[in-house]
Amino acid sequence: MRLFYALALTLLAAFPARAEVNIQQVTSPGGLTAWLVEEHSIPFVALDVRFRGGASLDAPGKRGAINLMTGLLEEGAGDMDARTFAREAEGLASSFRFNVGDDSLSVSTRFLVENQDASVALLKQALQNPRFDPEAIERVRGQVLSGIRSSAKDPNDIARKTMDGLLYGEHPYATSLSGTEESVAALTRDDLIAAHAAVLAQDRIYIGAVGDITPEALGLLLDELLGDLPETGAPMPPRATVTVPSGITVVDFPTPQSVALFAQKGISQKDDDFFAATVLNQVLGGGSFESRLMDEVREKRGLTYGVYSYLAPMDLAETYQGSVSSANDRIGEAVSVIQDEWSKMAGQGVTEQELDDAKTYITGSYPLRFDGNQTIAGILVGMQMLDLPIDYIPTRNEKVEAVTLDDVKRVAGELLDPEGLAFVVVGQPEGVETTATK
C-alpha cells in the first residue's frame, strides 16, 4: 500500500455529505430527537446512537471501568447469557458494535427491515439490562488486560500515552481509557453498574439513522429502544487545560524505527477561523501526498513512509498534532525538517496556488464521504454533537471557499507555535535527546 492513512484520526468532522442528503429531524412521541435520511432502495437500516461523555466519565480511581463496561454490553443481557445473546444476533444477521472513546460511547447497528422488531428488542436488552455476569467480567477483563500489556510494548501506544500524559495533566484525557493493569484488576461488578449508569442516559443521546424506515416508524423504534433509559447520568467532566512541554521527550525503547508524535495547542471547531486552519493544515500535513511535510520528509528525502498533521478538536480540549516514523539513525533529520516546515509556515503562510489546490481538494472530496448508509448515519450524529444546523451540508463548501490568503496567513501566525511544538520520540534515536521542560 502506498499510503497508510493515519490511524482513524478523523476526529475533526470536516465531514461533508453526499451532494443531496435530505436530512429530516424526527422527534419521537417520547421526546427523543434524531436525524434521519430515508433510503428505501435497500431493505435495511443503519442506526448510530452516541452518548456524550464516553470514557472521560470514569469515576476517580476507576479508570477503565467504562471501557470494560462497554465490552460487556454484548456479553449477556436480560435472560440471555453471552452465548445466547450472540446466537440471537447471529440468527437475525444484525450487527451491534459498541465502542467507547474519550468523548462518547457509540452504538452502531444495522439490521434487516424484516428483522427490525426482534433486533431492536435484542439491542434494548444489551443497552438497558446488561447482566455483568461474573464469568463474563473475568473473560473480558482478561482481554482488556492482554491489550494493556501489549500497548506497553507497542512504540505507537507508548508515544501516545507519553504525549497525552504531558499534554493533559490531571484530566481523563491524560490517561488511556483502557485503564492500567492495576486499575482494571481492581474493578468490581458494582463499578461496572455505576459506569453504566454514568454514561447511558437520555440527557446525552445523539441519534442518526439511514435506511428503509419512515420518520414515524423511527420515532416508535427509538422510544422502544431508548425510552426507558434513566433521564440523567454523571455530570460532564470539566474542560482540560492543555500544557505543551516545549522541546523533545525521548522514551528509550529498543526497536529499529523510532516513532515520533508532535503536538501544540489547537483550535475549536466553533472558532470562526476553523476553516482557515483546516486549509492551513491541508497544505502543511493534511494526509495527502501533496502536503509540504509529505513532500519534504518523504518525497524529497525518503525519511519515512508517512508523515501527517491533524487538527484534533475534542469536546474538552483542542490540540494540533502529527506523527512520523523513521529509522533510529534518520529520525533526527525528520524531526528537524518538520520543525523547519512549522517555522516556515508560521512566518509565511501558504501560496495562492496552495490555497487554491487545498480548497479544491477539501470541497471536491466533500461529497465522496457520503458513501454508504452506515457512514452517513455516523456523520449525522457527528453533526449533531457539534451543534451544526441541519441544513449545514449544502453551506459547508461556501465556508471553505470564503477562506482568503490573508486569513490563512494570519491564522498561521496565530496558531502555529514552532517554539512550542512538542515532540515525543519512542525508540533509540541517534543524536536526539530529551530537551523538554514542563
Next chain:
Amino acid sequence: MIRLPALAALFSLVMPATVALAADNEAVTHFTLDNGMEVVVVEDHRAPSVQQMVWYRAGSADEPKGSSGVAHFLEHLLFKATDKMESGEFSATVAKNGGRDNAFTSYDYTAYFQRVAADRLELMMRMESDRMKNIRLTPENIATERDVIIEERNQRTENDPSALFREQLNAAQYLNHRYGTPIIGWMHEMRELDLQDALDFYSLYYSPNNAILVVSGDVEPDSVRTLAEQYYGVIPANPDLPERLRTQEPPQTAERRMIFRDPRVAQEYVSRSYLAQERDPGDQKTAAALTMLAEILGGGTTSYFAEKLQFDAPVATYAAAFYRGLSLDDTTFDLVIVPQADVTLQEAEDAMDAAVASFMKDGVDPEQLERIKSQIRAEQIYSRDSADSVANRYGSALAISLTVQDVQEWPDVLEAVTAEDIMQAARDVFNREASVTGWLMREEVTQ
C-alpha cells in the same frame, strides 16, 4: 501489502462476522476489450461519485528470485513521472479534483485506484492508461523511494514482533512457493533493488492483456466502454506475456515447529497454519466448505473454539480460525490461541488440539450452520450499500483468474455447503505433516 490477519483484530473485543460474500441483484456488467483487457462495471447511482481500479495480474509471488519486494517497489514508482506527467503529478491531479488515490500490492496482484466525482472519470482513465506503459524513472527516484519502502518495512514489520513472527511462519509453510516470501520483500533484497529490476517487472507484466479495469459508482456501462476503448483499448497487448506458472509445493511430509522470541513481545500466543486448497475457477466447493469451517470452528463468540476454550473451560483470552480462499495457489487455514495469563503455551496448544479433536467427533451443529447461512443471505443485502466493496470483490477474484460467474455463484456455493462437506474439508485440511506451529514468546524462558 494489504494482507493483515491482524493482531488488532486478534485483541479486539468486537468480532465481526467474516464470511466474505457476493450478492444477487448487483448491477454488474462485464466485457473484454479487443486487446484483452477485462472490464467490470458496478453501477450505484445513489451518489455522484465513481471509483476506478486497475488490477494487474502480477504480485509479489510473480517476482524473480532475488528481487523480493520489486512488485511493491514498482507500485510506489508508478506515482513518479511519465512521458506526459511530472513526478507526483498523478496524485496532485487527483487531489486537485477533490479525489483520493492509492494503490496496494498482494501476493497475486497489484492494484491502483482513485475515487472522484463521477464527471472526472475520463481524466482518471487518461492518467491511469498513460502510466500503464509510459513511466520514466530516474536514479534519484530509485534511491529515495527505496528508502521509503525500507521505512515502510520498518513500520509494518521490523517494529512489530508479531509481523516478524508471521513472516517466519509463512517462510516455513511454503517449501517451494513464493508465498513464503513477504510481499514487501526481505530487507537484504529490498536494499539491492534497482531501476532495472523495476523496469523488467514493469515491461513484463504491465499491459492491457494482463489487467482488469473495475469502475464502480454513478456510471453507465456504455459510457465506461466508450472511454475504456478510447484510453485503454488503444494500448497494444503484450504478445510476450508469460503464462502464469509458479513453482508449486511438493508433498509436505514433515510437521514444522518453531519458536520466535523477541523482548518486545507482550502477549505470547500459539499460531498454527495448514496448507489448504484455494478457490479455483469452476471449483469452489472445497473452498466454500473451508470458509464455513473457519466460521464454525473459530469465527467469534458463537464458534466452537469460543465454546470450548473461552466459555466451558476458559484457557484462552482469544481463539480463532481463519481461512482466505482468494488465492491463486495453495493457501492456508490458520488457527490461533492466545492463552490466559496463568496458562502456558504448551497447555494452550494442547487445549486447542483437544478442541479440534472433539469438534471432529461432535460434528457441525446444524443450528449454527443455519445461522451462518442466514448471515450470508443478509450479507447480499448489506453489500449493496457499498459499490466499492463489490468492485473490490470482482477485481480481487478476476486477478486470480476466477471468472465473473465464479464470483456470482459464490453465495450459492456457500449456501449449498452441507455439514458433511465441512467435516470432509476438516479431515482433509487438518494434516499435521503440512502444518507449521509457532510459539511467539518473550525473550525470557517462562515455560
